[in-house]
Amino acid sequence: MIELRRDLHRHPELGFTEFRTASKVVGLLRQFGYEVIYGQDAMEPSAVRGLPAKEVLEAAYERALRDGADPEIAAHMRGGYTAVVGILRGVQEGPTVAFRFDMDALPITESTETRHVPQAEGFRSLYEGLMHACAHDGHTTVGIGLAERLSDRQFAGTVKLIFQPAEEGVRGAYAMVHKGMLDDVDTLFCQHFGCDIPLGEIHGSSAGFLASTKLEARFRGVASHAGSSPEKGNNALLGAATALLNIHSLPRFSTGETRINVGVLEGGTAANIIPENARMIIETRSVDEQTNEELERRVRNIIAHSAGMHELEHEIRVIGGAIPIVCSPELAEMAAEEAQHIEGFVNQKAMGQTSSLGSEDASYMIRRVQELGGKGTYMIIGCDLPAPHHHPEFDIQEEVLPRSVGLLERLAKRTLR
Amino acid sequence: MIELRRDLHRHPELGFTEFRTASKVVGLLRQFGYEVIYGQDAMEPSAVRGLPAKEVLEAAYERALRDGADPEIAAHMRGGYTAVVGILRGVQEGPTVAFRFDMDALPITESTETRHVPQAEGFRSLYEGLMHACAHDGHTTVGIGLAERLSDRQFAGTVKLIFQPAEEGVRGAYAMVHKGMLDDVDTLFCQHFGCDIPLGEIHGSSAGFLASTKLEARFRGVASHAGSSPEKGNNALLGAATALLNIHSLPRFSTGETRINVGVLEGGTAANIIPENARMIIETRSVDEQTNEELERRVRNIIAHSAGMHELEHEIRVIGGAIPIVCSPELAEMAAEEAQHIEGFVNQKAMGQTSSLGSEDASYMIRRVQELGGKGTYMIIGCDLPAPHHHPEFDIQEEVLPRSVGLLERLAKRTLR
């Protein structure tokens, strides 16, 4: 298990380019007897948010093949379709329990300090600028560990192991939900390592995830020579700068704390050309889902009118999003109870109060299961971190891996007994 | 004549409030035998641009009555309808020649320096903050002088003396044109004193008047308490400030020099209230009429989208405007020729090259006459000025008054012989 985690750590892959990771997951699940759905069968192409550019996808694909991805399996993922679902039916009929794991890495250069364990122990990322700095290598490893444990099929019902791409940027879950991957799930467990909770502690639920929307806006005007005929241009950067200032000027809401950011703006080509194109990335957040929706509506309105003001065309795409998570209390209690039976978990809480966790697109999966009458929760499994999430020296303690597998196995067995 | 000019100088009245001046003009024209059209008969109410607020109009009306305006005549002008047209038919049939004079003063406080002639000679403005600083007192006096000279009706055709309100802000001519006051005019002479041309010089035409539009925009949003529910407000000042910056950002045009200004912006009521209302005054100019129209179109579009961006209602009113003047060369030549017969004019040019004169709404009158097949010109009558136009020490040399009357009389007689 540690070997698998370290192999994944050495080969980090960004969201929607997890060709090697996902291929390996497919291969292992099949080896353990699972039916495997993946590629476009596991995620709806029209609902994919924030897909990287074609060249980026292709370069990553080539690299994955060079790094040993099974070419036949990877071919079905080409273009960014790296979702994987493993299904195993027990020896008896029964409900469906699902577990969700995320697989993607971050665009961060890993530390070379010798105090950083992956460096010291020789499993630092092979790629500069790419790093598993949010524990998804561990999460995926736990998913494979669980797959193996359950492969004896000694349960009454169905186990579904969901490996999602592109959790970073809250992008990948949405297309899996839209493909119906959650529609037959009665019980869903999601989990994350760390999150400011110490090793040995486990929370059966969590709170404080924000609703969030990430948008990409493009403005298209008309280029013109800035000296000889400036009036013939329609200036895309004037529209974009106006949008930027006005988006930041959106009011505070009495209905819930909000956040707003224009994270990227770029446009124009040369000093003497009226800028024809501009592109902008915007993020809204709120503790309140309706407030976030209202913020998104207002952002879209500002963009439309900033474009109209300078007679530009514009388009807006959702490139990421999340909603708040409301954990089902029964599952939270169940997780706290079962953790008592696992050595190493010394402090079990049903209700977590972790705040400021940012956003999680597992929220769409939990919401979908609950909408159809099922239950879901998002658990936090404590871990002493040498550095915060998304930091070049982030690392996990590997003892959480077997403990987590043990806990998830108990939850699967209890749910399907 | 000097007495009349000094009486007018002592009683300056702003545009559309020339109740005393215009009443006096009506009375004198009648005395000289003219048919007089005035009030709403001489200007189209629906085409009036930039009318002052009702309270301002009423206060000025009351003042005019106190200052001796004929109450019966003034009553027909109440509400700002101070245009006057005097008509006199000659003893024989013939074409129609018109002369245009402007009557309004400026919101400037007149100098109290003893070197300033009106101060020294005791005819300084009686009203602080109001002053004839653009020679319109002289222009009106010339009109009356001309009316008297022509009262013997020894000409073949019709003389039309047009006294327009509110030339400042280029507002008053438009409504007179829309009432059809120029529709029967075959020949139109307009004139201005000064304009950087020395005493004794006269230009039969002028060039360089800019097309211009003056707009008032109003934004209406929704007020809300800035502390307890900022998101319930629609912020009119955010819309207005966005419009202001983007209007100033309009491009230079290769089709002709332009000018743009947001001269006034005001909105909001209190520190803790999201501003509900805002008001803005905008001016565009260009040497090229189509360019000015395009600027106006773009300003309107910016305002509309700035409002839409913050979900505000808006309205835009034209409060002033002018177009370029293209003088008919025949009249320019005629003026230069006739001026040779008047003592005091030592330098006569048909074609003036005066530039940077700003804008003039006589332009609408000249255009209208030319559109219907007639001819028009705008003459400059030189005058050594102690201070520039619109300056607290502006003054004219009174010897230009009789000379100008003489010239206009010759032009009338020549045109109608």
Place this chain on the structure above:
Amino acid sequence: MIELRRDLHRHPELGFTEFRTASKVVGLLRQFGYEVIYGQDAMEPSAVRGLPAKEVLEAAYERALRDGADPEIAAHMRGGYTAVVGILRGVQEGPTVAFRFDMDALPITESTETRHVPQAEGFRSLYEGLMHACAHDGHTTVGIGLAERLSDRQFAGTVKLIFQPAEEGVRGAYAMVHKGMLDDVDTLFCQHFGCDIPLGEIHGSSAGFLASTKLEARFRGVASHAGSSPEKGNNALLGAATALLNIHSLPRFSTGETRINVGVLEGGTAANIIPENARMIIETRSVDEQTNEELERRVRNIIAHSAGMHELEHEIRVIGGAIPIVCSPELAEMAAEEAQHIEGFVNQKAMGQTSSLGSEDASYMIRRVQELGGKGTYMIIGCDLPAPHHHPEFDIQEEVLPRSVGLLERLAKRTLR
């Protein structure tokens, strides 16, 4: 007492123009045997925030005299110095207890609906656009009622009754604190009627008042003709509009909820003049005092650089402000206990949880007393309101007046026994 309250209600006076109200307070306090400090003796002129314009002050002063203000007393208040402090020493030595009352009205036009009690009973405001819509008429009445009850001097120590001007806009308390009016106070009780708490309930303390700063910024540039020499102007409105957009763009803070508003912006004179002057009113708020201070610092920085960007001069004045209130728990308990002895108070709580109360400049008084080792609290006295605070139909139930007097008398006697 009801008569007094209704008399005050009929004669509302805005902040710093409470000439009639304050004169009446001075007269009555003297009648009851109090030593009275008022005018510039009770407030530091250099620390006055948000004083109205001289003309406004003078017009209100004249009106107050016409409405029966004692001319000799009022003369000492001329210019806006309407603070009053009444001091009464008991028959025995002891500590000093103070009570604070506010006197000013709001710029709101009172309802003429017959369901509105002041209209029905004939004590509606005599002045359109002015109204006691925040119960300060009641507060002042309670202060006078309390003055009378304590006039027998049967207590050990000193009573200080503080009548502050201009609570609206959180302006008046600051100058009284700076004059040292609170420096000898051991115990301070402040109170407000209403605040969403029903009749019969009383809270011995309150929470949720926000730190707030109100600033006025002025920009001064250079005027110029927008047609003939636009480049010679320094455009004050460009600076102000830039400041407005950037102030609204200030970030949310993770250290506490914030609010920000540019409530007023005005500048410029005419369509064809580059605007020379602009004025802006800004308000910041936060639940956290340091966060509000940081917001103020950033606002000032934005204004300075918006001015510098367009080569404008600028100045910034504080025109109002408040800090959070932390009530002394002993006084809160004491108030709840004593209220049990007053008929009509059926529900007594020491700790109030009223939120979103906005800001209160009594906060400076309470802070000052606490800084010097004393105690202070801000009590809420419930009242069923027909309409919210600051609404044209706002009214109080007059039965709260005697109850409040009774409570304050008990608190004074208990503190000074």
Place this chain on the structure above:
Amino acid sequence: MIELRRDLHRHPELGFTEFRTASKVVGLLRQFGYEVIYGQDAMEPSAVRGLPAKEVLEAAYERALRDGADPEIAAHMRGGYTAVVGILRGVQEGPTVAFRFDMDALPITESTETRHVPQAEGFRSLYEGLMHACAHDGHTTVGIGLAERLSDRQFAGTVKLIFQPAEEGVRGAYAMVHKGMLDDVDTLFCQHFGCDIPLGEIHGSSAGFLASTKLEARFRGVASHAGSSPEKGNNALLGAATALLNIHSLPRFSTGETRINVGVLEGGTAANIIPENARMIIETRSVDEQTNEELERRVRNIIAHSAGMHELEHEIRVIGGAIPIVCSPELAEMAAEEAQHIEGFVNQKAMGQTSSLGSEDASYMIRRVQELGGKGTYMIIGCDLPAPHHHPEFDIQEEVLPRSVGLLERLAKRTLR
């Protein structure tokens, strides 16, 4: 000669990367007996404007070597120092006459239409996205042709052939002037093909080149997580967008027509990060040099205060520039006269009225020569163009090449006889 031009056309190189072109020029000049100064000996490193990034320079250098550039010569140009000056002393003493040629190409993809001669005749650019679309391939060829003709040294004085890099973006001349390359020149001839003048026509001078400055501004703030601590960030994009709107809002000038453009803006990294960096490219122009300097001063001030407003660091670099050209009339006359002796030139004008030519950094060379008492001119040699300058189908008629060589030879001989 045609062969050389077509070889250059096939191998276009952008400004400061003319390694192959300049190496070839060095080799041929040496072959013709010229003393050659090049690399850092011909241009002052500290005065280079708008040098491309190191990687870009290196990649172009490698390509040039692959394309046959002499490695020994090119090595001295590495890093962007591609200026070349060839010097030849005549058989007799005398003054110095210089001719200036530009060598760089444009980032444009050349047309593949068969009507496009380079495509039809097989000398289309070998590199997608690079093209000689402004005739510099022809100019350089003329320089070499002239070098050969003058190699017999039958003149009294010195000939200096100046091959400048990076005319596009008006970048390269400045560093050559600062190296003193023009300091001994008595007479300078510059020339351009095309410019809306038909084949057979030649203008001995030209007018209408604008003063221009191209700036790059960089803003550096502090990144921060947009959700968890937005207030810890200093937002570089807010500063840049504010600068952009205010730069575009700079006034029109009565002292001369102006142009202003923010051609590029880019900043930020991700949706959820407060943007730390932003970069902006700005261009100012004016027919009046002082006006352009004032515009540059104001742009710099706006950038400084936009940065200060958001507590950003900033730096500004000049990356290009030009000044107006005032041609020496004697040279203009001389050129028109000499052209009469060249077959093919059917229409010779001394004074050209070509307008809207944009900007030219030969202006610095002409200014320098004139400052030191010499004379300079910028000639236009007509050419029927199938498409405008900078267009994918731009091409020249090759018959202008020998004619131009002939003209320049006559001018050299006449000047040095």
